[in-house]
Amino acid sequence: MAIENSTSLLRRAMAHPSFRVGVIGSAAFLALALVSLVWTPYPTDIVDIPNRFASFSVTHWLGTDYLGRDQFSLLMTGIANSLKVALLAMAIGAMIGVPLGLIAASSKGWLEAVILRFNDFIFAFPALISAIIITTLFGPSAINAMVAIGIFNIPVFARVARGGALSLWTLEYVDAAKLSGLSNAQINVRHIFPNVASLLIVQATIQLSLGVLAEAGLSYIGLGTQPPETSLGLMLKEAQSFFFGFPMQAVIPGLAIVLFVISFNLLGDGLRDTLDPKLSKAGSINVAG
Amino acid sequence: MLLVKVEDLRISFGARQVVNGISLNIDLGQRVGVVGESGSGKSLTALSIIGLLPDAATQTGTVSISVHNSSQYVQVSSANVPDSAINLRGEHIGMVFQEPMTSLNPLMRIGDQIREAIVLHIRAADVDERVAMLIAEVELPASVEKRFPHELSGGQRQRIGLAIALAAEPELLIADEPTSALDMITQRQVIDLIRSVCNKRQMALLFISHDLGAVAALCEKIYVLEKGNLVEEGKAADLLAAPQQLYTKKLIAAAKPIRRREIGRQVGKPLLKVEGISRKFKLPSRLFAPKQYVQALGDISFEIGEAECVGLVGPSGCGKTTLSRIIAGLQISQTGSLDFDGHKYGRTFDSMPKEARRELAMVFQDPFGSFDPRLDMAKSMFEPLNLLPSLNAKEQLERVHQAVERVGLDTDMLGRHPHAFSGGQRQRLAIARALVLRPKLVVLDEPVSALDVSIRGEVLQLLSELRENYGIAYLFVSHDLDVVHAVADRVLVMDKGHIVEQGHVDEVFNNPQAQITKQLLAARLSM
Numbered sequence: 001m002a003i004e005n006s007t008s009l010l011r012r013a014m015a016h017p018s019f020r021v022g023v024i025g026s027a028a029f030l031a032l033a034l035v036s037l038v039w040t041p042y043p044t045d046i047v048d049i050p051n052r053f054a055s056f057s058v059t060h061w062l063g064t065d066y067l068g069r070d071q072f073s074l075l076m077t078g079i080a081n082s083l084k085v086a087l088l089a090m091a092i093g094a095m096i097g098v099p100l101g102l103i104a105a106s107s108k109g110w111l112e113a114v115i116l117r118f119n120d121f122i123f124a125f126p127a128l129i130s131a132i133i134i135t136t137l138f139g140p141s142a143i144n145a146m147v148a149i150g151i152f153n154i155p156v157f158a159r160v161a162r163g164g165a166l167s168l169w170t171l172e173y174v175d176a177a178k179l180s181g182l183s184n185a186q187i188n189v190r191h192i193f194p195n196v197a198s199l200l201i202v203q204a205t206i207q208l209s210l211g212v213l214a215e216a217g218l219s220y221i222g223l224g225t226q227p228p229e230t231s232l233g234l235m236l237k238e239a240q241s242f243f244f245g246f247p248m249q250a251v252i253p254g255l256a257i258v259l260f261v262i263s264f265n266l267l268g269d270g271l272r273d274t275l276d277p278k279l280s281k282a283g284s285i286n287v288a289g
Numbered sequence: 290m291l292l293v294k295v296e297d298l299r300i301s302f303g304a305r306q307v308v309n310g311i312s313l314n315i316d317l318g319q320r321v322g323v324v325g326e327s328g329s330g331k332s333l334t335a336l337s338i339i340g341l342l343p344d345a346a347t348q349t350g351t352v353s354i355s356v357h358n359s360s361q362y363v364q365v366s367s368a369n370v371p372d373s374a375i376n377l378r379g380e381h382i383g384m385v386f387q388e389p390m391t392s393l394n395p396l397m398r399i400g401d402q403i404r405e406a407i408v409l410h411i412r413a414a415d416v417d418e419r420v421a422m423l424i425a426e427v428e429l430p431a432s433v434e435k436r437f438p439h440e441l442s443g444g445q446r447q448r449i450g451l452a453i454a455l456a457a458e459p460e461l462l463i464a465d466e467p468t469s470a471l472d473m474i475t476q477r478q479v480i481d482l483i484r485s486v487c488n489k490r491q492m493a494l495l496f497i498s499h500d501l502g503a504v505a506a507l508c509e510k511i512y513v514l515e516k517g518n519l520v521e522e523g524k525a526a527d528l529l530a531a532p533q534q535l536y537t538k539k540l541i542a543a544a545k546p547i548r549r550r551e552i553g554r555q556v557g558k559p560l561l562k563v564e565g566i567s568r569k570f571k572l573p574s575r576l577f578a579p580k581q582y583v584q585a586l587g588d589i590s591f592e593i594g595e596a597e598c599v600g601l602v603g604p605s606g607c608g609k610t611t612l613s614r615i616i617a618g619l620q621i622s623q624t625g626s627l628d629f630d631g632h633k634y635g636r637t638f639d640s641m642p643k644e645a646r647r648e649l650a651m652v653f654q655d656p657f658g659s660f661d662p663r664l665d666m667a668k669s670m671f672e673p674l675n676l677l678p679s680l681n682a683k684e685q686l687e688r689v690h691q692a693v694e695r696v697g698l699d700t701d702m703l704g705r706h707p708h709a710f711s712g713g714q715r716q717r718l719a720i721a722r723a724l725v726l727r728p729k730l731v732v733l734d735e736p737v738s739a740l741d742v743s744i745r746g747e748v749l750q751l752l753s754e755l756r757e758n759y760g761i762a763y764l765f766v767s768h769d770l771d772v773v774h775a776v777a778d779r780v781l782v783m784d785k786g787h788i789v790e791q792g793h794v795d796e797v798f799n800n801p802q803a804q805i806t807k808q809l810l811a812a813r814l815s816m
Contacts, residue, residue, distance in 0.1 A: 172653040173661045173669070175619055176722065180673040181646050194663045 012274055019270020025263025033083045036076035044073050045228055053246050062252055065235075066242060071249075074230050075256055081231040082260075085146045085224070086211030090204055092146070093153020098200060100154070101161025102192055105169060106184040119155040127152035127214050135223045142231070145224035149214045153207050160203045164196035198275035202268050209264035216257050232257050290317045291355060292461060292493050293338060298350040300333050300342065300517075308333055309517045310350070315461065317355075320487055320494040322508030322525070324501050324540065326741035327712075330517040331497045335463050338495070339382050354461075356381050380410045383454030387466040389446035393438040400424075400434030403452050410457030423452040428482060444475035448482065455486065461493045468503055472605040473768055477812035480507050499741060501544040502814035505529055513537050536743075543742040545771065556778065557595030560730055560762055561616065564590050565625030566635065567786075568611055585611045587786045588625070593730065596760040600777030600794060602770060604805065608786040613732050613766045617651040630729060647676045650723035654735035656715035659722075660707040666718060667703040673725045692724040696751060713744035720751065730762045737772060749776055770813055774798055782806045 013019050041061075048068030055063045062071035104115040122130075131148035138144050168174060168191070177187045212232070218224035219233030227234065232253045239249035293315040300308040308330040315321045325331040336342050337352055354377065378384075386392040394402060403420045413419060424431055427448040438446055447467055454462055464483060468476040484507055487494045498504050504511055504525075511528050513521045513536065521534045532538045568586040586608045593599050603609050614620040616627065618634060618641035627635035632645035650673070653659045660669050670689045674680060680688065690700045696717040707715060716736065723731050733752070737745040753776060755761055767773050773780055773794070780797050782790040782805060789803040801807045 172655055172658040175651070175653065176659060176669075176719075177661075177672060178619060179617060179646065179651055181643060181676040182672070190664075191661050195661070 013270060016270045016273055018266045019274065022263050022266030022268070022270050025259060026267050029079055029083070029260050029263060032076050033080035036073075036080045040070070040073035040076050042070035042073045044069055044077050044230060053242070053249075055248070063248060065249060066238065071252060074235060075232075075252065078230045078232045078235050078253065079256065079260070081142065081225055081229060082212050082215050082233070082257075085142055085149065085215040085231070086208050089146045089149035089153055089211045089214075090207045092150025093157045093207060094200065094204060097154040097157025098161045098193075101158035101163075102165055102188045102196075104158065105162045105165035106188055106192070115158070119158050122151060123155045125152075128217065131214075131218050131223055140223045140226060142225040142229065145215055145218045148218070149211050152214070153211070156207060157200065157203060160199055161196055164199045165192045168192050168195055198271075202272040202275065205264050205268035205271060209261040209268070212257065212260050212264075232260075291315075292317045292319075293355075293495070294351070294353050295334070295338065296351045298334060298337060298348070298352060300330065300337060300346050300348050302345055302347075307517050308337075311512075311514070311517075311519045313512050313519070313522070315493050315495060317460070318487075318491040318493055319510060320484070320496065320508045322496045322498065322504035322511045323514060324498060324504050324511060325514035326499055326743060328516060329514040331514050332465055334514070335465055335495060335497050338461075339378055339384060339463060341378070354381065356460075379406065379459070380457045381459050382461045382463060383457065383459040385447070385450045385454050385462065385464040385467045388470055389443045389450060390470070392450050393446055395438050397437075398434070399436050399438065399441070399449055402449070403434075403456055406453045406456035419456070423455060426455065426486065427452045442475075443471050444479060447471065447475075447479050451479075451483065451486065455490070455492075458490070459492065461495060462487065463495045463497070465497045466499070467496075469498070469500070473770070474604055474808055474812045476503070477814065480814070483507060500814070501540050501742065506814045513540065539743050539746075543746040556597040557760075559592045560595045560597075560630055561593040561764075562628040563592070563616065563625070564628070566590070566612070566615060566622040566627065567624045568608075568615065568620070568622055584786045586615070586622070589786075589788055590625070591781055591788065591791065593762050593764060595729065596756065596762055597779065598756060598763040598765055598777045600773035600780040601764060601766045601783065602768065602773050602780060602809065603783035604809065605768065607783040609766050609783050610734060612783070613651070613734050613764060616764065617649065617732050618646065619651075643676055647726050648729045649732070650726060650728040650730075651732040651734065652716075652719050652723050652736050655739050656712045656719060657707075657739075659719045660715065662707055665704055665706050666710070669707075670703060670718070670722055670725060673722060676726060688725050688727075692721040693718070695724055695755065696721040711744075712740055713747065716740055716744075716748055717751065720748070720755075724755070724761075727759070728761065730764065732764045732766070734766045735768070736765075738767065738769060745772070752776065770798070770809055782809070 014023075046069070048064065050068065051064055052066055052068040053064065054060050054068070057063070060070050060072070062075065065071055065074060100115050100119070104112045127149060130151055131145060134144050134148045135141075165188075174187060174191055177191055182190065215224055215231060216233030216236065219231045220237045222237070225231035225234050235253035236250055236257075239246075239253065243250050291314055293313075295311065295313045298308055298311045299306060307328075311330070311334055313321070313323075313334070323331045323334065333342065333346070337348055338354070342348055356377070393399075397405075400420050403423055404416055407413065407416050407419050411419075420434060421431060424434060429445060429448055433441065433445065433449070438449075441449065450467070462483075467483070468479050471479060480503055483494065483496075486492070494508070496504060496507055508525050511523065511525050512519060513528075513534070515536050521528065521532065521537045528537065529541060532541055566586055566589040567584070569582040569584055572581040572583055574581050589612060591599070601609050601612070611620060615622050615635060621638055622635045625635070626633055629645050630648055632642050634641040634645060660666070667689070670693065671685060674685050674688065677685075689703070693700050693703065698714065698717055698721070702710070710718065716739075720736075736752070737748050740748060749772065752763065756763065763776070765773060765777055777794045780791065780794045781788050782797065782803055784803070784805040790797060790801070790806050797806065798810065801810055
C-alpha cells in the first residue's frame with residue numbers, strides 16, 4: 001500500500017472524487033496566497049475614499065471596501081496571512097506534538113504518564129481561552145495568535161502519533177529491531193515515524209483548515225492579525241458594521257473561509273482514504289484465498 | 290443424486306483471471322473437500338456457489354444447484370436465481386466462515402442470533418425449542434443461549450456459527466477454513482462435530498481448507514486446486530494413497546513432514562541454561578478488590594545444548610510465546626535467571642549484554658509482519674549489524690550476502706521492498722536476517738505455521754541444513770506436533786505455564802505421560 005511508487009499512488013488518489021475537488025480548491029487558494037506575496041491587482045495599503053463601497057466591476061472584480069481598497073487584492077493578502085498563521089501553527093503543533101507522542105508510545109512508565117497528563121492539561125483549555133491568555137500577556141498580534149493555535153495543536157498531533165505508534169510497537173519488525181540492539185529512539189526514527197507519517201499528513205491538512213478557522217475567529221474578536229495587515233477574519237470584522245448596507249463586504253471573506261475549510265477537509269479525507277490501508281481493506285474482500 | 294454441478298467456472302477481476310475453468314460436482318449428502326494454497330481460488334469457487342462473489346468479479350460458466358422445493362428438485366443457477374420463492378442462501382446452503390471472532394454480532398445474544406436465522410427461513414412456531422435443539426446439536430451447554438459472543442472461546446463461537454448455518458436445515462453446508470483460527474485440540478473437536486452433524490442430517494458438505502490433514506479427516510472426495518486450476522480430483526482414499534499429479538504429491542509430502550536425523554552434528558555442552566523463570570500478569574480487577582494474577586510462566590527450568598534442536602509445544606495460551614520472548618530478551622522474568630553462553634540476563638530490560646544479543650537471534654511467526662514495509666530488504670538485512678560496529682562496510686556487505694545466499698536467495702533481490710516477496714521468500718529472508726550475526730542459538734517462534742504447506746517443507750529443510758552445516762542450536766516453538774517431531778531432538782511440553790513433560794522426541798511422542806501430551810497427540814489429523 002504505502003510502498004507502491006508515488007505516481008501510481010497519485011493516480012489512485014486522483015480517482016477519489018473528494019480528493020480531486022480538495023486538491024483543486026486547495027491549490028487555487030495556495031496559488032492566490034503565493035501570487036499575493038509578489039503582486040496584487042491594487043496595493044492594499046493605499047486608501048481611496050471617493051471610490052469606497054464600489055460594487056463589482058471590470059476594474060475592481062469584487063468591488064472595494066470601506067476605505068476604497070480593492071476587495072480582491074485584500075482577499076488575496078488575507079488568504080496569504082491566514083494561511084501563514086495556520087501553517088506555522090500547524091508546524092508548531094507537529095514539531096512538538098509528534099515527538100511527544102512517539103516518546104510516549106515508546107516509553108512505558110512515568111515519562112508516558114507525564115506526557116499524557118500534559119496533553120490532557122492543554123486539551124482542557126479551549127484554543128480561544130489560551131489565545132486570550134497569551135494575547136493578554138504579550139499583546140494581540142498575528143504571531144501570538146499563531147502560537148496560541150500552535151499550542152492547541154500539540155496534543156492533537158501527540159495523540160495521533162501515539163495512537164499510530166502504539167499499534168506499530170506490537171509488530172514483529174519492531175521486535176526484530178530491538179533484537180538488533182537498536183535503541184527506542186533509533187526505532188522511532190527508523191521504523192515508527194515513517195509508518196505513522198501518512199496518518200500525520202492527513203491530520204496536518206485537517207489542522208490546517210482548523211487553523212484558518214481559528215485564526216479567523218481570533219482576528220474577528222481582535223486578538224489576531226492587527227490592521228493595517230489584513231486577514232480573512234479581520235475582513236469579516238471590518239465588514240460587520242456595514243453589513244446591512246453592503247452585505248457583500250461580509251459575504252466575500254465569509255465565503256472564502258468556508259471554501260477554504262471545505263477544500264482542505266476534502267483533501268484530508270481523500271488522503272486518508274488513499275493512504276490508510278485499513279479503510280481500503282475493510283471495503284474490499286480478500287480475493288487471494 | 291447430483292446436488293451441485295459447477296461447470297467450467299471462470300472468475301476474473303478485470304483482466305486478471307483468478308479461477309480458470311473449474312468443474313466440480315457434489316452429490317446429495319456427500320462430503321467434498323477443496324484443498325489449495327492461498328491464491329488458488331478455492332474461496333471464490335465456494336462464494337460463486339452461494340452467489341456471494343464480490344461485485345468487481347465477473348463469472349462465466351455454469352453453477353447449478355438442485356433445490357428441494359415443494360417436494361421436487363428444481364435446478365437453479367446461483368448466478369441468477371429465477372424464482373424469488375427459492376431462497377438459496379441460508380435455506381438451501383448454509384455457510385460457516387473462517388474467523389470466529391468476527392462472524393458473530395458482538396451486540397446480540399447467542400440465542401437471538403440463532404433465532405434470527407430460524408425466523409428468516411422457517412415459519413415455525415417452535416422457535417425456542419429449535420434454538421435449544423441446535424445448541425444441543427453442536428454440543429454446547431444450554432446456558433450459552435443467554436451469552437454474548439465475547440464470553441465464548443473461539444471453538445465455541447465456531448460451533449455457534451455452525452448452529453446458525455444449520456438453522457434452516459440446508460442441503461449443503463459450505464465451510465470456508467472453519468478451523469484455521471483454532472488450536473489443534475479445538476480444531477479436531479470441531480472437525481469431528483462437523484462430520485457427525487453431516488452424517489446425522491445427510492447433509493452435503495463443501496469443506497475448503499489449505500490443510501490437507503483436515504480435509505482428509507473429513508471428506509470423501511477431494512479436489513486439489515492450484516493457482517485457479519483444478520489439478521486433481523478423486524476419492525479421498527485413492528487420492529491420498531496414489532496421487533497422480535506432482536503438486537498433489539508435494540502437498541501430501543509436506544503435510545507429513547519426514548523426520549530428518551542429523552548424524553553429523555553432536556549436541557555439545559549446555560549453551561542456554563534457564564533456571565526458575567516465572568512471570569505473572571495482573572488481571573484487571575475492581576477497585577480495592579484483592580489483586581488477581583494469572584501465572585503465565587511458573588518456575589521454568591531447562592537447558593539447550595550447542596547444536597541441539599529443542600521443540601517447545603503446547604496448546605494456545607500455555608505460555609510458550611512468553612517464554613521464547615523472555616529468552617530472546619524481549620520480555621523480562623520476575624524470578625530466576627537466564628544464562629546464555631556465560632552471559633546472565635533476563636530480570637531487567639536492557640540487561641542482555643550486546644555480546645549475548647549477537648549470538649542469539651529470533652525468527653517470528655508472521656513473515657508479513659517481520660519486515661518494515663517502508664524499508665527495502667537490504668536496509669532490514671543490515672539492521673542486526675548494528676551489534677557489530679567493528680565491521681567495515683565491505684565486511685558488512687559480505688555478511689549480508691553470505692546470509693542471503695545461505696538461505697538460497699539471490700542477493701540482487703535485496704533492493705526490493707517486502708511486498709515484492711512471497712511469504713516463503715520472506716520467511717527465508719527472516720531466517721537470513723537471523724543468520725547475519727552468525728548466532729549460536731536461534732529462537733524460532735512458529736516459523737512455519739503462517740506458510741503454505743508446500744513452502745513449509747522447504748523452510749524446514751533449510752533449517753535443518755543450516756544446523757547441520759553451522760552447528761546452530763534451535764528453540765523451536767510450535768503448536769504443530771508433526772513439525773516438531775520432524776525437526777527436534779528433544780521436546781518440552783508446556784501447559785498452563787508449566788513444563789509438564791520433557792524428553793527425547795520419540796519417547797515423548799510414542800509414550801506420552803502427561804494428560805495434555807496425550808490430548809495433543811490424539812488431536813493430530815493423521816492421513
